[in-house]
Amino acid sequence: MIYLTRRAEFSASHYYHNPAFSAEENRRIFGKCNNPHGHGHNYTVEVTVAGDVDDTTGMVLDLKDLKAVLESEVLQLMDHKFLNREVPAFATKIPTTENIAVEIWNLLAAKLPSGRLHRIRLYETDDLFVDYYGD
Amino acid sequence: MVSLTKRYRFSASHRLHNEALSAAENTRVFGKCNSPYGHGHNYVVEVTVRGPVDPSTGMVMDLGMLDQAVEQEVIDRFDHTYLNLDVPNFEGKVPTTENLCVEIYNLLRSRLGGANGSARLEKVRLEETSSNSFEYAGTAEENPGSTMREKR
Numbered sequence: 030m031i032y033l034t035r036r037a038e039f040s041a042s043h044y045y046h047n048p049a050f051s052a053e054e055n056r057r058i059f060g061k062c063n064n065p066h067g068h069g070h071n072y073t074v075e076v077t078v079a080g081d082v083d084d085t086t087g088m089v090l091d092l093k094d095l096k097a098v099l100e101s102e103v104l105q106l107m108d109h110k111f112l113n114r115e116v117p118a119f120a121t122k123i124p125t126t127e128n129i130a131v132e133i134w135n136l137l138a139a140k141l142p143s144g145r146l147h148r149i150r151l152y153e154t155d156d157l158f159v160d161y162y163g164d
Numbered sequence: 165m166v167s168l169t170k171r172y173r174f175s176a177s178h179r180l181h182n183e184a185l186s187a188a189e190n191t192r193v194f195g196k197c198n199s200p201y202g203h204g205h206n207y208v209v210e211v212t213v214r215g216p217v218d219p220s221t222g223m224v225m226d227l228g229m230l231d232q233a234v235e236q237e238v239i240d241r242f243d244h245t246y247l248n249l250d251v252p253n254f255e256g257k258v259p260t261t262e263n264l265c266v267e268i269y270n271l272l273r274s275r276l277g278g279a280n281g282s283a284r285l286e287k288v289r290l291e292e293t294s295s296n297s298f299e300y301a302g303t304a305e306e307n308p309g310s311t312m313r314e315k316r
Contacts, residue, residue, distance in 0.1 A: 047220055058221060060228070123222030127166045131217070156171040159224070160212075162311065164165055 032147055033089045034077045037099050039108035042069040043124040046113075067111055073152040074103065074133060080144030094142040102136045126153045130161040138163065167214040167286055167311060168224045172234050174243035177204035178259040181248075202246055207261075208291040209238060209268060213276055214311065215283025225283040233275040238268055265290040265298040273302065287312055 044067040045059035055063045062068070076099060080089040106116055112124035118132045130151040138146045152158040180197035181190055190198045197203070211234055215224050245251055247259035253267050269288040278284025286307070291297040301312040 045222065049220065058226075125217075125222035127168065127217045127224050128222045130166060157227075158169050160167040160169070160311070162165075 030079055031082055031089050032077050032079050033092075033095075033144070034075050035092065035095050035099065036073060036075050037096075037104060038071060038073050039104050040069060040071050041107050041110050041112050042067040043112040043119075044068065045123050045125065047123060067113065070153050072107075072129070074099075074130075075148075075150040075152075076133075076137060076146070077148040077150070078141060078144040079147040083143075090141065090143040098137065098140045098142070102140055103133055106136070126151055126157070126159050127161075130159045134161050134163055165214055166217055166224050167212050168230075168283070169210050169212040169289075170227065170230060170234075172209050172211065172239060173206060174209070174239050175204060175206050176242050176245050176247050177202040178247040178254075178264075179203070180258055180260060182258055202248065205292050207242075207264075209234070210287075210289040210291075211272060211276075211285070212287040212289070213283040214286035215278065216281070230276075233272060237271040237275055241271070261290055261292040261296065261298050265300045269300045269302060273306065286310065 044064055045062040046055050112119045122128050130149045134149045149161045150158055179202040180194040213225050247254050257263055265288055273285050276285040287301040289299045301307050301310040
């Protein structure tokens with residue numbers, strides 16, 4: 030079993046707000062992330078695929094295919110977007126780094142040409158990242 | 165379950181020296197790290213907590229709480245100290261980065277124990293330099309479902 034990781038970057042804005050909370054609670058819980066006009070990050074996503082090496086190609090999966098799926102399923106949806114307004118999943122769910130990682134997993138898991146999705150690692154900044162293994 | 169990792173920094177000095185060994189043995193085992201007055205590093209510590217995402221906040225843990233725990237338990241204790249003499253944690257123990265990594269895990273475990281279903285400490289990764297790093301995820305009893313043991 031080999032684990033293969035591909036990295037991609039996208040830039041997006043978001044803000045944290047739960048309509049079930051009062052304005053004061055939202056400010057207390059989310060702090061400056063509650064600014065209603067949003068703020069942005071350069072996200073880095075690492076997609077790790079686990080699989081056996083194909084005898085004829087020496088590959089777990091074709092990197093071009095992984096790049097294409099990542100582009101069509103994730104980057105086109107999220108890059109240069111205001112996640113709260115422009116990505117349907119975040120109409121009702123707060124686009125925290127945790128929730129974005131889970132959403133990326135959900136977008137990619139069924140679309141991989143081969144191998145099995147092992148981990149989504151999403152960096153919000155160099156000093157903050159989350160890992161999701163699908164469980 | 166989602167794992168969240170945040171990086172923090174502190175600077176400290178240390179000397180690798182074991183009183184039980186002869187001077188020649190200390191020099192042989194620890195090399196230039198045995199230099200008598202110590203030497204320093206800019207340490208980077210990565211703290212990973214793991215837990216369910218709270219549906220009302222979308223978060224695994226309030227980052228302010230994590231910052232406070234790391235600040236109080238790690239940064240305030242070790243930053244700008246000589247680990248051998250200024251902190252009690254290394255009395256009778258060589259302050260290698262391995263031992264420092266385990267010490268930080270144990271200090272944080274008491275604060276990030278996962279009370280009331282919140283996220284709990286998963287792993288500490290400590291960089292001594294950009295080329296050397298050490299990881300510790302507790303004992304199998306302390307952290308049975310560790311991603312370090314099971315996810316790779």
